[in-house]
Structures are given as structure tokens and as C-alpha cells.
Amino acid sequence: MPSSRRTFLAGGAAAGVGLAVAGGLPSLAQASPGRPHPPVKSGHVPFPPLVDDPDGILALPEGFSYTVVTRTGVTRLDRGQGVTPADHDGMAVYDAGHGRYHLIQNHEIDPGAEFGVPHVKGTVYDPGAVDAGGCTVIKTDRAGRNLGEFVALSGTISNCAGGPTPWGTWLTCEETEDRAGDEWEEDGRSGVFQKDHGYVFEVWADGSADPRPVKCLGRYSHEALAVDKDRTAIYLSEDADGPNGLFYRWSAPRGVKLGPGVLTRLAPNAGVLAAMQIIMDDGSVLPDVAYLTSAQLGRPFPVRWIEVPDRDARNEPVREQFADGQVTRGRKFEGVWGTDEGVYVVNSYAWEEGDLPADAAPHDGMVWFYNYKAQTIELVTYFPHQTASEEGTPVKYTDITFDGPDNVTVTPWGSLVLAEDGSGASHVLSAVPGGPTYAIARNQLNDSEFCGPTFTADGKVLFVNMQDPGLTLAITGPWEKYLG
Secondary structure, eight states, rough: OEEEEEEOOOOOOOOOOOOOSSSOOOOOTTSSOOOOOOOOOOOOOOOOOOOOOOTTSSEETTTTTEEEEEEEETSOOOOOOBBOOOOHHHHHHEETTTTEEEEEEEEOOOOOOTTOOOOOOOOOTTTTSTTTTEEEEEEETOOOOOOEEEEEEEEEEEEEEEEOTSSSSEEEEOOOOOOOOEEEEEEEEEESSSSSSOOOEETTTTTOOOOOOOGOOOOOOEEEEEOOTTEEEEEEEOOOOOTTTTTEEEOOOOTTOOOTTHHHOOTOOSSSSEEEBBOOTTTTTTTTTTGOOGGTOOOEHHHHEOOOOOOOOOSSSSGSSBBBBBBOOBEEEBEEESSSSSEEEEEOOBTTHHHHTTTSEEEEEEEEETTTTEEEEEEEEEEOOHHHHHHTOOOTTTTTTOOOOEEEETTTTSSSSEOSSSSSOEEEEEEEEEEEEEEEEEOOOOOOOOEEEETTSSSSEEEEEEEETTTTEEEOOOOHHHHO
């Protein structure tokens, strides 16, 4: 089906000083997205107000336009594989040369879905996970044209986010803890899982399939991850509750440097998987991130790591293997994205009963930066809690009131782009660490979340997903003027 495009005519914008960044743009020869330095907290040009879309899909600032690349159930997969699956989620863009790109896209689907990822020979992990999650590869260009899509991984469950690697592959994460022998049922269909789930899998930018789990990274409700610049450590988030999830670091065995296929070949117990401890002034472990608020913005806290006893969770979930107060928990550890100096990680919100300790502070979103060298973590963006979040009622100022940050990416200029998954209107946001946050897009179609924002290395195109009804969007415009 032809791609559709909507353009917002160029208009004026406030003049200002650009955001200074240490370091330069990555080479297009590198398949993975850029890994710039953290931004210098200086001047910026505010984004113009959002303009409603006559087509009722995506509100954007003047001067920006979008193209619909794929639509669930409408655009077709190559080789007779069916139609585009549902529930687009985490994603990364890879340069394919000649002005073309490959998007590797997660599909956060449980078994039995109407538009699940079809089982294609050579891509299937669990034959029992029928019409469930997985990954597709979308071929497109700078104009957002749909040049084809095909299945790269199938038979997995609830592929939520993940992360690109420095060697040009995608690590996709299952956000589940289902076990072999567990039964599933959906809309009159049923089945039994033949394999354990809750793992990470590696997918190549050309769609090469290797449906074997990376067991050394543990089995739990994986959300997202980032590989450090030395290729010897991976930082991973866990979106879980009862008790709340954890932030992890996996360290490679001595002498091992990560590269294509290395993780899959490692033994299930290779390296060390450890959970984060934020250390307070008195030497105690902060029990939950919600005890910190905007009053601590920019303040670094020391971090220690405590080894996970049983990473494959044979008898109890990984996060339950630690006593309260032994690790630092957080409701909805979500997006993760790495730079040369450290890694960003997001907590979406914590305000409902059970989301946080009774004496902690409810919030509508937190973004952290962990510094590799200093081994410290600091809060760089904070969304205070508003009662509208609880009620799901419209706020007075839709495009300046934000909640529920989820996926995160670092732009080629060092600032952040966040995808909202909160109450009310959903936005794509530009966030200056330690500074302001602006709306750069609004879902005008419904209240579905945005997912998987990712920039091309040259900063020309921002690709992002709208999970329901399942749209992949290519947004173009004067990005450098506002982000650079």
C-alpha cells in the first residue's frame, strides 16, 4: 500500500543558542545508531507549538512532516509471509546504503493475536508461541517509503524494547516470565509453551535469523538494554512489580570482547549479572528510586552492584532473590540508551498503591544517567506527579504537561527523545538533561503510546511507532535547528 505523507508548512521559530555537545556525529558506515557524549547543559531553541493534523493522526510543529511507513494488518510482508504484525514497540535504524535504511522492529504480542508475527522457517524460537511476538525488518528510505518488510524472529513473547549494539545488530527483549508447559488462551485459541521465555535474542540488520536465547543475560521481564563502549558490559532494565523491578549490569568474562554472535555462544552462566544498589550518604542502600525527587536533580549518587544468585530464575524470579533494602528497586524501569560516557535509564511513573513505598514521593517519570567511569547515577529529568494522571482526565495545557516517559533515545546532538506511555494525550518529547522538555509530536488519533524512537545517524529522520493501531512513522524537518 502506498505510504501517506502529511506536511506542516514551515513557520517562524524563536532564535537562540544551539545546544553544545562534546564529540561529533557517528560515521554512517556504522550500522548502529550514534553514541554521542552527554550534552552540555546550555542554550537551546524551543520547539514551536504543535499544529493539529487535518488527517487526525500526528500533530507536529510547523515545518515538520510525517510519512506512514507500515500499518498493522494493511501493509504486507515480503515473500507471502502475511501482513504487518501488531503492537509495534522498540526499534532501531540501520544504514543500508544508497539512502536506504533497515528498521528492526519489536512486536509486543502475546500468543493467539489476530496479527501476530507469523512463524517463518528458520526464525522460530518456540513453536508453541503461535501468533505471538518477534521482530520484523522494514526496508525504507529518507522519504519514509515502504520498500518491504519481512520476519526476522518469531515464536517469542511480548518483545518490548531492547537495544542496538556497537557491531550493528539488535538485541530484542522478551518482557515476560512464562515457562515451558504454561498454557495460554486468547479469543478461543489455546496452546502450550514448549520453551522458557524471558530472554534476550540477537537480530542482524539484514534480518539474519538466530532464534537462540542469550541465556547469560538472565531470564526475567526484560525491557531494554545498552552495551558499553568497551563492549565488555551490558546495562539492562526490568519492567516488573510485586516487588518492583531492578536495573542490572552484566559483565563479560575476563578477556571476552563482545561482537556479532558472541553473546549467543557464551555459556548460560558466563559473566556476572548484578543488580544496582544506589548508596546513600550514610552508606545504606536506597530501597526505591521514588525516594529521590527533583530536589536531587544533577546530584551524583554512588552505585554498587550485587550479583544475582540464580539468573535463570529456576525457583523464584530474579528480583525476588533479593531482600527489600538489599537492592534499589523502581516501578517500571523502562527505556535504556548508551553513550560513550554512560547510559540513560527511565522510570515511567510510580503513584498507585503498591507502586512505591508508602513514605516515598509519587512521580510521573524519572530519567537517570549512570556514569561508567565515576560509577555514579544522577537524576537528569523529573516529572512531578499530577492528579490528572490518576484520573485519566484531560489536563489544561496538553502540550506542556507530560507523564509516563518510556522508551528513550539519544539524538545525534546529545539531547534526548522520549516516548510517552502515560495518561491522556501521548507525546514524543525532546528533553534536555537537566533542562526543559518540549512536545515534538502528539498522537491525535487515540491515547496509544509511542514506542521505539530512533534517529538516522545523520539526524535527518526520526522513526517512531504508534503501538495502536500499529503505525511506523518517519518524521522529517529542521531537527538540527531545535536539537542541535
